Amino acid sequence: MILAKNYLSKYGILIALLVICIILSVATPYFFTVQNLVIVLRQVSVNGILAIGVTFVIIAGGIDLSLGSVVALTGVAAASFAHPGAYPLIVPLLMGLLTGVLAGVINGLTITLGKVAPFIVTLGMMTMTRGLALVWSDGRPVTNLSPAFNFIGGGDLLYIPVPILLFVLVIIVAYILLNYTTAGRYIYAVGGNEQAARASGIRVNAVKMFAYIICSGLAALAGIVLAARITTGQPNAGVAYELDAIAAVVIGGTSLLGGRGTVTGTVIGVLIIGVINNGLDLLNVSSYYQQIIKGVIIIGAVLIDRKNGK
Amino acid sequence: MNETYLLSVQHLSKSFPGVKALDDVHLNVEAGKVHAVMGENGAGKSTLMKILIGMIEPDSGNIYFKGERVAFHSVHDAIKAGFSMIHQELLPFPDLTVAENILMGREPVVFPGWINRKKLNMASLHLISRLGVSIKVNRKMKTLSVAETQMVEIAKAISNNAEVIIMDEPTSAISQKEVDILFGIIKDLTARGIAVIYISHKMDEVLQIADTVTVMRDGKWIATQPASGLNKEALINMIVGRPLDNIFDKKSVPPGEVLLSVKALSGDYFSDISFEVHAGEILGIAGLMGAGRTEIMRAIFGLDKIRSGFIYIKGKPVRIKSPGQAMDLGIGFISEDRKETGLVLSSTVRNNITLGALSICSNNRFIDKKKEAKIADEQIRKFNIKTPGRNQVVNYLSGGNQQKVVLAKVLLRNPEVIIFDEPTRGIDIGAKAEIYKMMTALAAAGKAIIMISSELPEVLGMSDRILVVREGKISKELKAEEATQELIMEYAMV
Numbered sequence A: 001m002i003l004a005k006n007y008l009s010k011y012g013i014l015i016a017l018l019v020i021c022i023i024l025s026v027a028t029p030y031f032f033t034v035q036n037l038v039i040v041l042r043q044v045s046v047n048g049i050l051a052i053g054v055t056f057v058i059i060a061g062g063i064d065l066s067l068g069s070v071v072a073l074t075g076v077a078a079a080s081f082a083h084p085g086a087y088p089l090i091v092p093l094l095m096g097l098l099t100g101v102l103a104g105v106i107n108g109l110t111i112t113l114g115k116v117a118p119f120i121v122t123l124g125m126m127t128m129t130r131g132l133a134l135v136w137s138d139g140r141p142v143t144n145l146s147p148a149f150n151f152i153g154g155g156d157l158l159y160i161p162v163p164i165l166l167f168v169l170v171i172i173v174a175y176i177l178l179n180y181t182t183a184g185r186y187i188y189a190v191g192g193n194e195q196a197a198r199a200s201g202i203r204v205n206a207v208k209m210f211a212y213i214i215c216s217g218l219a220a221l222a223g224i225v226l227a228a229r230i231t232t233g234q235p236n237a238g239v240a241y242e243l244d245a246i247a248a249v250v251i252g253g254t255s256l257l258g259g260r261g262t263v264t265g266t267v268i269g270v271l272i273i274g275v276i277n278n279g280l281d282l283l284n285v286s287s288y289y290q291q292i293i294k295g296v297i298i299i300g301a302v303l304i305d306r307k308n309g310k
Numbered sequence B: 001m002n003e004t005y006l007l008s009v010q011h012l013s014k015s016f017p018g019v020k021a022l023d024d025v026h027l028n029v030e031a032g033k034v035h036a037v038m039g040e041n042g043a044g045k046s047t048l049m050k051i052l053i054g055m056i057e058p059d060s061g062n063i064y065f066k067g068e069r070v071a072f073h074s075v076h077d078a079i080k081a082g083f084s085m086i087h088q089e090l091l092p093f094p095d096l097t098v099a100e101n102i103l104m105g106r107e108p109v110v111f112p113g114w115i116n117r118k119k120l121n122m123a124s125l126h127l128i129s130r131l132g133v134s135i136k137v138n139r140k141m142k143t144l145s146v147a148e149t150q151m152v153e154i155a156k157a158i159s160n161n162a163e164v165i166i167m168d169e170p171t172s173a174i175s176q177k178e179v180d181i182l183f184g185i186i187k188d189l190t191a192r193g194i195a196v197i198y199i200s201h202k203m204d205e206v207l208q209i210a211d212t213v214t215v216m217r218d219g220k221w222i223a224t225q226p227a228s229g230l231n232k233e234a235l236i237n238m239i240v241g242r243p244l245d246n247i248f249d250k251k252s253v254p255p256g257e258v259l260l261s262v263k264a265l266s267g268d269y270f271s272d273i274s275f276e277v278h279a280g281e282i283l284g285i286a287g288l289m290g291a292g293r294t295e296i297m298r299a300i301f302g303l304d305k306i307r308s309g310f311i312y313i314k315g316k317p318v319r320i321k322s323p324g325q326a327m328d329l330g331i332g333f334i335s336e337d338r339k340e341t342g343l344v345l346s347s348t349v350r351n352n353i354t355l356g357a358l359s360i361c362s363n364n365r366f367i368d369k370k371k372e373a374k375i376a377d378e379q380i381r382k383f384n385i386k387t388p389g390r391n392q393v394v395n396y397l398s399g400g401n402q403q404k405v406v407l408a409k410v411l412l413r414n415p416e417v418i419i420f421d422e423p424t425r426g427i428d429i430g431a432k433a434e435i436y437k438m439m440t441a442l443a444a445a446g447k448a449i450i451m452i453s454s455e456l457p458e459v460l461g462m463s464d465r466i467l468v469v470r471e472g473k474i475s476k477e478l479k480a481e482e483a484t485q486e487l488i489m490e491y492a493m494v
């Protein structure tokens, strides 16, 4: 009994994912085919990369609401340098990533040195970057991108779609960072008790900066992947993406109070959201109802997890 | 049920994952008496009390109150039934005022839902002044020192007309003056027929105030005896299970070079502080609560700002702007406030122990998990930390064991100058003796030790030299030979 309970509390959210998968497999046989599962993975990769990034920030005790707009801005930034024959592929990639990193640096500096609440800073950054994306692109989608660039969003390597490969790579690196490096350990400490972390000789501001830069940097990667997939730098892309990312993180058991959370949890959270989206599409549920059902399942999954966690 | 007892606990058991916190415990408390509960860190005292106050539910066993079986499912139930508790780990609302904290949940109202602020402040002022301390009731809780917070919690607990008042280490953060006031109040309470359950590691206090003493060890009931028939040795024997000879086992070594000195140091709460500590020396810092002792040390360690003055390490002037720098210069600081500055409570024992010294168990910023585990286990053994394992979350350890984790963490960096701020707060008598032994050994190994303490026997027993601090200034320096409790108090008092 106790064993079962321990098991449940540790793997509760994984079990929730499996249950949802089983229900969907029964409801629509097509769900559990390799073809469809690859589609699901490809669909979740953008949200997945974002969610992993924001996991760092949330464990460090912060929040980042600017993700969705950073996706748009970095997508536009990369796309503007990705016209065929203009520059080598590395240029658009670097432009996108650097724009993201810059957003992270500004977020981090305002939060640490300016001592402004992360919620407000990143909310401001959210509208600023969105505006910047519109200004940069004149409000029009940036089209006509090179095939090499589009390959990042639509191509296959060894039969596996590139976005999925990137997502997996991000998962591995994030897992190693959080579990095996001093920086990762410090992120947990800063989120758990900033004062105690400081008294232990940790440079708290540097750790926070690191978390925000990782977060925005990964948002930039997501922005590039998305632009490449839709073969457009779309200034209106990524609206409300931060909410799906944060939802995935919380479903995965990361505490919004900071100090606790795992990459594995976030990945499961991302998959739950992805599977629900995909399943409801397959079942031809109207998009109005989809929103309601998705909300209920998200809260329900967390509810079951927390009940068992006690 | 036996009617002579106001409260009777029978066959109570409670397990946590990996720990049997209570194992068939019983406890009989009479009205109008002080019943002390003693035992080593992690013996299960707080767990027993948390069950009585309805914070946690027992696995098995019965509780009888006024002859009737009761089972509280929430603190609300317990308070309504007539229980009240001062928690070991103080639980204030930091952003509310003192008045709001004291009368939380029982605010006087103009009409339901509308708080009568004037009455709220008056009533709480009355309660606070009954304790003989002056704390403005409109101050935010977070601006209070630990000692003041403790007094507010006491005021809160005695204010709601309870019949059983549980005090879990109420004196761990206050000085003798406040202890005397508290004891006056306890006498007052018992005279009115209220039962007080009193948990403390301090023998003198228990012998002074208790009518009955119950001792627990490893979650089990060991003995219950009238306090009148006990002395210190007998108590120690019951608690530790063997006699402890000479708790202060201090051997002085000839002092070496000056490791740390400060000149004319001033900050927000202190001014013109000058002193030095030598290798091999234990420098005791005595004074009343709020005298500014902790603040001086926090400033030296880079936790607070310094206004003016100089710090020298081995004669070299240094500027310390952050704890990280202080640690690199070989200073270690064991904070008095384990929850605020000592520990990351949500993290594991291992992570806390190695937090300040990850560099010694990592290569190029990659943590060597095997080495880290080994180091953590070594520290757990060395400091005798009672935990199911290195991966236990620190929040779930008993108070005293949390304190040991702080010690293990700071000393892992092997600092040259070690500042101990109330090092034995909440620590049981056996572990106390071990910590004193450790301090002596550290001094003998050439470290310089600064020990802030409000326990005069500790100051007198351990120090080679004593500085008395009064209102942010050093009022007197005393040699160990000439120091007495009276002399220290004379210079400490305003």
Ligand SMILES: Nc1ncnc2c1ncn2[C@@H]1O[C@H](COP(=O)(O)OP(=O)(O)OP(=O)(O)O)[C@@H](O)[C@H]1O
Residues within 6 Å of the ligand: B016, B017, B019, B020, B021, B039, B040, B041, B042, B043, B044, B045, B046, B047, B048, B088, B386, B387, B396, B397, B398, B399, B400, B401, B426, B428
């Ligand atoms: N919530 C919890 N989860 C897991 N273990 C717990 C929890 N609370 C207490 N324990 C464990 O139960 C045991 C008894 O703890 P308790 O706090 O009652 O000790 P104590 O006698 O009050 O010690 P101290 O003198 O240090 O305050 C300890 O081993 C502690 O680690």
Ligand SMILES: [Mg+2]
Residues within 6 Å of the ligand: B045, B046, B047, B088, B168, B398, B399, B400
């Ligand atoms: Mg306790």
